[in-house]
Amino acid sequence: MSTPEPAAGRDRAARSPRLDTDALLTDRRTRIIVCCGSGGVGKTTTAAALALRAAELGRDAVVITVDPARRLAQSLGLTELDNTPRLVPLPEPAAPGTADGARPEGGGTLHAMMLDMKRTFDEIVEAHADPARAEQILANPFYQSLSSSFSGTQEYMAMEKLGQLRRSDEWDLIIVDTPPSRSALDFLDAPQRLGRFLDGRLIRFLSAPAKTGGRAFRLLGAGFGVVTGVVSKVVGAQLLKDVQTFVTAFDAVFGGFQERATQTYRLLQAPGTAFLVVAAPESDAIREASYFVERLAEERMPLAGLVLNRTHHSLVPRLSAARGLAAAEALEESGDHPLAASALRLHADRVRVESRELRLRAYFTSTHPAIPVAEVPAQPEDVHDLTGLREIGRALADTGRSAG
């Protein structure tokens, strides 16, 4: 195996600019931070940690979490999905600045909420339709399955909620977590998919009077009757009717749904918005992060940097894996120093993990040399309380400060 020595890898990795999260958080022009990334990399943890740190640096911050781990939610005082930001009592001693003697600016607050996608959708309906029509939409079985299970609804509703909070102007910093999904790109694509579906040709034809629909289908070489016939055979006549009623009612209220999706979307290009891409030092997650970074550039959405979460470092970088292992084997042969032998084996493992991670980081930075990177070491245990979140926030700030 051609494992580069960790020291060499570290030098290479250090070439990318450092992501200064404290600067981002204290810059009053920063109004929205979106934490994206592939599944399980630490989006929710990062979003919550940044919001806490922002509050401790004096901002009035709110974090929108999506499906947080139960214990983390509890520690933020979120016991139920109620879609309202709740004030989180900040623990003493506050102030991330105190460690190096600086005074916190003070006066910040932290609110947290858990996204309830169905309720968010219901609220849009209630806000835009007259009561009678709203009731009709809410009771429609197709609406009910759409609002609770369509892939893309969660992403769309996270965006909606972000838009609502931004318009309310009650917080000077909104940090958004994004829904768990395999691919980070889903956050950008899913709302459009929902919009496209609701505005789709087929759904229009099916809900339009038979004449228009009929003509369109004949052009394509099939009778309208055939098409509706198949669809109703496959999905059932009742469901098809529900869809038609829903689309008609919904259209009367909203006009083009896609148009709405696009508007909500512009928020993401607005000045004051910053994206953070979170990735774990694993090949899949790094590859996803690369795709996402490229996509953001295409969409002209501002990227603040990459957060590399859950990295591992050995505490004795000078001792290579090979030497550590050789020493461990020698000791095991003599049988005299079991503790040292185990410690050396453990160390060799850590160095191997570290060099693999550094190679992955180097791969990212060589393809995206201008993207600032911050790193958060893996904590020995899960992050599920404010103390743990504060540790993460501090680790983020530290990479921004230290010189490598």
Add this chain to the structure above:
Amino acid sequence: MSARDRDWDGVRLHVVTGKGGTGKTTLSAALALALAAEGGRVLLVEVEGRQGIAQLFDCPPLPYEERRVAVAPGGGDVHALAVDAEAALLEYLEMFYGMRRAGQALTRFGVVDFATTIAPGMRDVLLTGKATEAVRRRVRRDRARRPGGDGREAFVYDAVVLDAPPTGRVARFLNVNAEVAGLAKVGPIRNHADRVMEVMRSPETVVHFVAMLEEMPAQECLDGIAEIRRVGLNVGGVLVNMVRPPLLDPAALADAARGEVDVAALARGLKSAGLEHADRMAGDLGRELVEHARRVRAEGEVRERLATAGRPRYELPYLSDGVDLAGLYRLAEELRAQGAA
């Protein structure tokens, strides 16, 4: 049959679920290999259109067709199938309405996509329908290999392993009857769903959960088990993936987790191994030990929580060089050694 103690004798459909990224696809493949060992014939099915099986077995993308992808230890075949809802719907339209040509025309303007989108239950029935059909399928009379135990023709596959959607969606996915209840009260879809459910609920089907020794995957596993029970399906085993062996004996681990490491003894060991700066190094290596011990302790707590599910548990090692074919066979051997197959 060998005299080994196997936990799932009699089970013919193994559904594998778990939190995203915990190793469902990897362990489904390993389980298929393990079940096929010593002369069996097993079908491995994937349903998410990601060609994960082809990647694992290092073969070209799978068409909508059963293909042999591997030979199991001691002889035996693993076949694989990537089920695609669209192809399955066309097959279905042809079977029940004789509409193959019309069906193909309809795909052109997205009717199939539309149908499976507005009725996600429809998609699930098509996918599970294909897997359960393979479970029931018997060798045709004219080329029967050997008669089955009940005097009828033998099954084509001794077992089917289904690489299922993640925990959050699996109950809905498997419990197709409830899903299509709103869609169709009678008719072909209903019958289709009923036959799927018959297999799903039979004692020949179990749902295994992949977990890791981390809080969220474990919590999802426990929640998933509760949900699968609630909908009346059979819970199989808990496959604990990516387990790393502790490098210290239990007493030393307990001390280190409390932050107590005999740094002087450590330094003596390092010196005797001829390492320089042994004293300083001992302090740092001691801290590495403490972190390791705390992680092991946290993992132990997760392991205890997983035990509360009261299901057989299997532990699969973390493969530090990644999962290649050799790694898959190693995981399969582990599953056999622990009695999962």
